[in-house]
Amino acid sequence: MASIKDVAAEAGVSVATVSRVLNDHPSVSADARTRVLAAVETLGYRPNAVARSLRTDQTHTLGLVISDVMNPYFTELARSVEEEARALGYSVIIGNADERPDLQDHHVRTLLDRRIDGLLVSPTDGGSPLMLDAARAGTPMVFVDRWIPGVDVPVVRSDGRGAVRDLVAHLHGLGHRRLAIIAGPAATTTGRERVEAFREALAAYGLDLPDAYIGQGDFQAESGRLVTEGFLDLAEPPEVVFAADNLMALGALDAVRARGLRVPDDLALAAFDDIRWFVHTDPPVTAIAQPTGELGRAAVRALVDRIEGRPGQSVTLPARLVVRRSCGEDPTPVQRSTT
Amino acid sequence: MASIKDVAAEAGVSVATVSRVLNDHPSVSADARTRVLAAVETLGYRPNAVARSLRTDQTHTLGLVISDVMNPYFTELARSVEEEARALGYSVIIGNADERPDLQDHHVRTLLDRRIDGLLVSPTDGGSPLMLDAARAGTPMVFVDRWIPGVDVPVVRSDGRGAVRDLVAHLHGLGHRRLAIIAGPAATTTGRERVEAFREALAAYGLDLPDAYIGQGDFQAESGRLVTEGFLDLAEPPEVVFAADNLMALGALDAVRARGLRVPDDLALAAFDDIRWFVHTDPPVTAIAQPTGELGRAAVRALVDRIEGRPGQSVTLPARLVVRRSCGEDPTPVQRSTT
DNA sequence: CCCGTCGATGTAATCGATTCCACGAGCGCG
DNA sequence: CGCGCTCGTGGAATCGATTACATCGACGGG
Numbered sequence: 001m002a003s004i005k006d007v008a009a010e011a012g013v014s015v016a017t018v019s020r021v022l023n024d025h026p027s028v029s030a031d032a033r034t035r036v037l038a039a040v041e042t043l044g045y046r047p048n049a050v051a052r053s054l055r056t057d058q059t060h061t062l063g064l065v066i067s068d069v070m071n072p073y074f075t076e077l078a079r080s081v082e083e084e085a086r087a088l089g090y091s092v093i094i095g096n097a098d099e100r101p102d103l104q105d106h107h108v109r110t111l112l113d114r115r116i117d118g119l120l121v122s123p124t125d126g127g128s129p130l131m132l133d134a135a136r137a138g139t140p141m142v143f144v145d146r147w148i149p150g151v152d153v154p155v156v157r158s159d160g161r162g163a164v165r166d167l168v169a170h171l172h173g174l175g176h177r178r179l180a181i182i183a184g185p186a187a188t189t190t191g192r193e194r195v196e197a198f199r200e201a202l203a204a205y206g207l208d209l210p211d212a213y214i215g216q217g218d219f220q221a222e223s224g225r226l227v228t229e230g231f232l233d234l235a236e237p238p239e240v241v242f243a244a245d246n247l248m249a250l251g252a253l254d255a256v257r258a259r260g261l262r263v264p265d266d267l268a269l270a271a272f273d274d275i276r277w278f279v280h281t282d283p284p285v286t287a288i289a290q291p292t293g294e295l296g297r298a299a300v301r302a303l304v305d306r307i308e309g310r311p312g313q314s315v316t317l318p319a320r321l322v323v324r325r326s327c328g329e330d331p332t333p334v335q336r337s338t339t
Numbered sequence: 340m341a342s343i344k345d346v347a348a349e350a351g352v353s354v355a356t357v358s359r360v361l362n363d364h365p366s367v368s369a370d371a372r373t374r375v376l377a378a379v380e381t382l383g384y385r386p387n388a389v390a391r392s393l394r395t396d397q398t399h400t401l402g403l404v405i406s407d408v409m410n411p412y413f414t415e416l417a418r419s420v421e422e423e424a425r426a427l428g429y430s431v432i433i434g435n436a437d438e439r440p441d442l443q444d445h446h447v448r449t450l451l452d453r454r455i456d457g458l459l460v461s462p463t464d465g466g467s468p469l470m471l472d473a474a475r476a477g478t479p480m481v482f483v484d485r486w487i488p489g490v491d492v493p494v495v496r497s498d499g500r501g502a503v504r505d506l507v508a509h510l511h512g513l514g515h516r517r518l519a520i521i522a523g524p525a526a527t528t529t530g531r532e533r534v535e536a537f538r539e540a541l542a543a544y545g546l547d548l549p550d551a552y553i554g555q556g557d558f559q560a561e562s563g564r565l566v567t568e569g570f571l572d573l574a575e576p577p578e579v580v581f582a583a584d585n586l587m588a589l590g591a592l593d594a595v596r597a598r599g600l601r602v603p604d605d606l607a608l609a610a611f612d613d614i615r616w617f618v619h620t621d622p623p624v625t626a627i628a629q630p631t632g633e634l635g636r637a638a639v640r641a642l643v644d645r646i647e648g649r650p651g652q653s654v655t656l657p658a659r660l661v662v663r664r665s666c667g668e669d670p671t672p673v674q675r676s677t678t
Numbered sequence: 679c680c681c682g683t684c685g686a687t688g689t690a691a692t693c694g695a696t697t698c699c700a701c702g703a704g705c706g707c708g
Numbered sequence: 709c710g711c712g713c714t715c716g717t718g719g720a721a722t723c724g725a726t727t728a729c730a731t732c733g734a735c736g737g738g
Contacts, residue, residue, distance in 0.1 A: 282621035390694035
């Protein structure tokens with residue numbers, strides 16, 4: 001592969017001049033410029049980004065460590081992150097943690113080794129030493145969706161509290177009184193928060209959230225299935241299950257179907273995260289929709305701000321309830337998700 | 340951030356010795372080794388991958404350019420690719436082409452600029468000059484799922500021909516005679532092949548595939564919706580629609596639902612690519628399942644073989660039909676996808 | 679007419695690693 | 709006792725860019 005030296009030789013100038021042309025530095029003669037450009041053309045030269053990065057100490061690359069690529073929510077997040085980053089002149093390297101702290105650390109480590117300019121993380125756990133060190137060492141960082149409390153890093157997320165209240169109002173209005181939740185890992189902020197929001201919303205209606213109605217999941221489908229089976233085995237099973245993410249809702253559907261039961265007659269279902277398929281499931285699933293694309297874009301903007309020396313804002317956007325039929329027939333017409 | 344010089348100074352040896360320890364070269368004394376390791380520890384030193392790559396001309400990184408991250412098929416492919424690559428000591432940088440040739444070229448270009456060791460591509464079009472040049476220039480490359488004819492690059496894909504025949508047999512057995520297809524872009528191999536396989540399978544039953552029953556889609560949901568609307572507006576609409584990928588099937592469901600019609604009574608539906616949600620849609624969707632994980636792993640193995648100087652095998656794996664209820668009630672019991 | 683300035687260019691240092699080569703110490707063998 | 713190996717080590721070149729600094733010619737003003 002042709003290097004800058006080859007171009008310099010071909011154009012009959014020094015490498016400095018070639019570099020100046022390529023970075024359009026003002027003081028280059030029109031003549032030299034055209035000769036260099038011609039040489040670049042004939043050699044098919046492309047600058048070596050590795051060498052450039054070594055010298056300038058910038059990679060124009062962002063790292064994105066997400067909890068699970070197979071989760072449509074994160075997949076959409078990744079897409080909007082890449083889009084916004086591209087618009088701002090950055091590339092994105094995605095690391096998939098699969099909800100495993102060890103994998104998360106692996107990716108953070110290799111991303112740092114690559115000297116990415118900044119890191120976007122949706123932490124799988126409460127904060128490994130590695131991540132805490134990175135934050136303290138001054139690596140530009142932004143948390144998306146989930147965060148680690150007590151770390152001085154901007155957080156871009158959505159607040160589901162209002163939507164959860166709306167959901168509980170909806171469920172209560174349909175006559176449901178025994179409400180259960182499939183929670184995410186307690187080590188994650190979203191895992192804890194969604195349970196808390198649910199509990200508070202229930203309390204407003206004088207309802208309790210007994211321990212037996214809190215199933216411990218891990219944001220993956222299989223755990224949703226297992227927890228739901230547990231609920232169905234209770235002497236007094238819940239009337240509604242609220243899954244803290246879309247994959248656990250999928251698992252819940254698996255469990256219900258495996259027993260030959262029906263949603264919502266035998267068990268009603270609602271989910272956090274709205275995805276396109278929820279419109280077409282049997283029945284369509286009532287869900288809480290996050291402004292995913294906006295989150296991704298805001299996160300990139302915050303991170304690039306930090307990288308380029310500007311402050312970097314935390315952002316919290318509201319989520320909203322999308323009512324469908326999985327909790328029972330509703331007086332209002334079925335709404336269509338715009339995710 | 341500490342560099343190899345700092346480590347050398349701390350350990351009281353030269354940078355050469357530090358490098359030897361880090362790459363466990365045999366001729367280093369036990370004493371020097373422990374001192375270096377201690378220095379590495381106290382400084383929290385990590386080698387700069389950028390500098391290392393510049394010198395060794397290897398990045399231990401694979402580029403993966405996929406057609407659409409929002410498509411669960413590609414998302415699963417990406418996951419298995421990353422997994423296998425990690426097992427073999429490589430990282431993966433994913434580029435999302437969103438079915439747009441210009442975006443695809445953008446990602447190929449930046450990946451080459453980064454000097455990735457090899458490229459895994461599922462081409463969105465018939466082959467841009469850039470990609471052809473890259474292949475000719477000797478960049479280790481492997482095509483996954485889709486490929487570009489006439490280019491000497493291993494191809495890892497699945498053959499749906501047999502499964503399509505099974506599908507047509509199933510449809511014919513249910514009494515359907517007017518069968519339509521939502522095709523993918525003619526510029527892609529999978530776009531063309533699936534139509535051809537369908538046409539051939541129909542011919543075996545003496546059935547025709549008229550032009551009016553070939554809708555031109557682009558592998559995205561919206562095109563599936565539009566094509567399906569077109570079919571429904573025909574004087575003699577088809578009885579069955581076969582969508583050439585899962586997203587266009589989603590669009591077809593949107594169209595059917597928007598008109599207040601039912602699957603399969605008003606229009607039967609089948610799809611290429613099986614995804615988990617098809618089990619829970621209304622009704623569950625009959626689909627052709629590819630061995631996605633195996634494809635991803637085989638592709639990485641082929642690519643790494645090429646990178647490391649071994650031949651690199653093309654691989655073709657069979658797809659299989661998974662019958663559910665979206666084409667009408669079937670005598671056999673509902674099967675469960677194991678995707 | 680000379681000197682200072684500015685514009686265009688080249689030389690060389692530098693980024694952080696790897697690796698070839700040279701060198702000195704220690705050791706075995708004749 | 710000395711020759712030649714091997715082993716451990718350091719010095720320095722190198723990868724491909726960027727960029728500070730030096731240089732040189734032309735030009736304008738005093």
